[in-house]
Amino acid sequence: MHPAPSVIIFTALSGLGFGLLTWLGFGFPEVSGATAFAMFFVAFALAAGGLLASTFHLGNPQRALKAFSQWRSSWLSREAVLAVASLGVMGLYAIGLIFLNSTWQLLGGIGGALSITTVFSTSMIYAQMKTVPRWRMPLTPVLFLTYALGGGALLAGQVLTASLLLLALSVLQLISWKLGDRRFAQAGSTIETATGLGFLGRVRLLEKPHSGSNYLMREMVHVVGRKHALKLRGIALLTLGIIPAALLLVLPFNHIIAVAAVASHLLGLFAARWLFFAEAEHVVGLYYDQRRVG
Amino acid sequence: MTTLPQNTGKKLGLVIDLDTCVGCHACVISCKEWNTSNYGAPLSDMDAYGESPEGTFLNRVHTFEAKLADKPAQIVHFPKSCLHCEDAPCVTVCPTGASYKRVEDGIVLVNEDNCIGCGLCAWACPYGAREMDAAAGVMKKCTLCVDRIYNENIPEKDREPACVRSCPAGARHFGDFADPDSNVSLLSAARDGLELMPELGTRPVNRYLPPRLKDDITDSSSIDILAPLLDPMPETASGFLGWLDKALEKF
Numbered sequence: 001m002h003p004a005p006s007v008i009i010f011t012a013l014s015g016l017g018f019g020l021l022t023w024l025g026f027g028f029p030e031v032s033g034a035t036a037f038a039m040f041f042v043a044f045a046l047a048a049g050g051l052l053a054s055t056f057h058l059g060n061p062q063r064a065l066k067a068f069s070q071w072r073s074s075w076l077s078r079e080a081v082l083a084v085a086s087l088g089v090m091g092l093y094a095i096g097l098i099f100l101n102s103t104w105q106l107l108g109g110i111g112g113a114l115s116i117t118t119v120f121s122t123s124m125i126y127a128q129m130k131t132v133p134r135w136r137m138p139l140t141p142v143l144f145l146t147y148a149l150g151g152g153a154l155l156a157g158q159v160l161t162a163s164l165l166l167l168a169l170s171v172l173q174l175i176s177w178k179l180g181d182r183r184f185a186q187a188g189s190t191i192e193t194a195t196g197l198g199f200l201g202r203v204r205l206l207e208k209p210h211s212g213s214n215y216l217m218r219e220m221v222h223v224v225g226r227k228h229a230l231k232l233r234g235i236a237l238l239t240l241g242i243i244p245a246a247l248l249l250v251l252p253f254n255h256i257i258a259v260a261a262v263a264s265h266l267l268g269l270f271a272a273r274w275l276f277f278a279e280a281e282h283v284v285g286l287y288y289d290q291r292r293v294g
Numbered sequence: 295m296t297t298l299p300q301n302t303g304k305k306l307g308l309v310i311d312l313d314t315c316v317g318c319h320a321c322v323i324s325c326k327e328w329n330t331s332n333y334g335a336p337l338s339d340m341d342a343y344g345e346s347p348e349g350t351f352l353n354r355v356h357t358f359e360a361k362l363a364d365k366p367a368q369i370v371h372f373p374k375s376c377l378h379c380e381d382a383p384c385v386t387v388c389p390t391g392a393s394y395k396r397v398e399d400g401i402v403l404v405n406e407d408n409c410i411g412c413g414l415c416a417w418a419c420p421y422g423a424r425e426m427d428a429a430a431g432v433m434k435k436c437t438l439c440v441d442r443i444y445n446e447n448i449p450e451k452d453r454e455p456a457c458v459r460s461c462p463a464g465a466r467h468f469g470d471f472a473d474p475d476s477n478v479s480l481l482s483a484a485r486d487g488l489e490l491m492p493e494l495g496t497r498p499v500n501r502y503l504p505p506r507l508k509d510d511i512t513d514s515s516s517i518d519i520l521a522p523l524l525d526p527m528p529e530t531a532s533g534f535l536g537w538l539d540k541a542l543e544k545f
Contacts (some may be wrong), residue, residue: 059427060409060410067390068389073297074386074388076388077389077390125414130418189491193491196502197370199504200370202362203360205357205358206359206369209356215425215428216422219413219417220417283494287374
């Protein structure tokens with residue numbers, strides 16, 4: 001799949017933002033006044049900024065409100081509804097904490113639950129795609145949720161929880177790469193099933209249907225070199241969990257260390273999210289006889 | 295509503311005969327012509343006269359080569375458009391309700407006034423049947439020429455999809471798969487019509503008639519029909535020719 005910056009930024013930042021909102025909603029840490037303002041400002045900037053970035057890849061963003069209508073069937077619509085509900089509820093909860101010095105715990109709990117459910121519905125947009133076998137596994141939502149909770153805990157200053165979650169995240173990420181590498185073959189779609197011509201022998205594309213490129217090829221037939229991908233996997237694995245956890249657990253905690261850990265996690269998050277799209281193979285590539293090259 | 299209908303009255307779709315298709319791309323061109331000037335936003339072209347022209351098409355013809363070991367290769371021209379799946383994944387992912395499957399005839403359509411151009415339906419389609427128009431920012435797909443097949447302002451023989459109407463080889467057929475006695479149902483049954491990527495469970499309506507196997511020229515006896523008739527004449531002629539031969543030899 002084409003690793004579009006708008007979608008990478010959207011899923012990465014809004015995941016972090018809703019992760020932070022989840023922790024804040026459940027009172028980790030318990031904040032009020034100016035601290036609460038700072039925390040909620042970061043969370044809202046990430047979550048809402050991510051959502052805004054997602055509208056940049058729309059062909060007709062002026063009709064975006066219509067996306068709230070199909071929550072009964074569409075994960076994308078559910079995500080939109082849940083995102084707005086989370087931001088609304090958490091906004092009220094934040095007003096209480098910041099201006100009224102009162103903690104409406106029930107409201108916070110509801111907002112926290114809505115926030116993490118938003119991340120779940122984001123992940124299901126990808127996990128539901130039968131056409132992209134690498135994404136279609138139960139580990140995809142687990143991974144997205146762990147990203148959000150781990151990164152959120154890091155931003156919320158939950159030193160021990162964040163370290164443990166980020167280490168768990170590194171392991172989960174490694175496992176999903178390994179399992180993901182086999183998913184396309186397991187799913188069983190080949191150029192022979194795509195064309196139905198297997199009974200005639202081995203099938204190959206003799207001539208493309210057009211001389212130039214097209215929307216499908218640009219959007220869904222992204223070929224990434226394996227060596228390149230392996231290098232990025234290494235960088236992502238180190239920076240998203242191992243380095244932040246080492247910084248937090250080994251060195252004496254202060255704000256500079258925290259900023260370094262967050263920066264490292266962000267780098268890993270973006271590298272891993274780029275790979276999430278770039279390495280994902282869509283079955284339509286079979287009609288163009290293009291599979292990942294070594 | 296982007297939920298799929300439990301049952302559609304008709305199941306309109308195409309049968310494409312891979313044995314007959316000559317790969318002329320006439321269906322591609324006639325599709326583009328009809329659909330750029332009728333239903334919905336036109337099918338735009340980008341850099342049409344430049345170095346890398348590209349555009350939106352609802353129907354494209356791929357050409358594949360299939361080969362068994364020790365057998366000659368076989369070329370198959372392969373037109374591909376929306377298969378109007380019964381379990382269409384492109385419909386249920388749509389966040390706005392712009393994508394829908396019609397209850398009355400099973401045609402999968404996009405209401406362009408509701409389409410935000412998110413592209414998720416194109417991701418959900420295994421067949422590459424949906425293309426985002428670069429100029430209009432809305433998703434385009436085969437409508438089965440919904441504005442031709444019910445159109446009482448055009449002659450009755452033209453009330454079929456433009457691709458079917460224009461195919462010079464007669465490789466494309468349009469009809470109702472819900473009716474077991476329709477032309478498409480009978481053709482598909484007689485020639486074991488193929489379903490594309492059945493493993494994905496989309497239950498496509500369109501069927502492809504498999505190409506017949508090529509004659510095998512590696513075994514020469516199987517194709518050499520005339521050779522026995524071309525055997526050399528016997529050395530000794532008989533009958534009138536024999537008499538003539540003998541008679542002439544006397545001199």
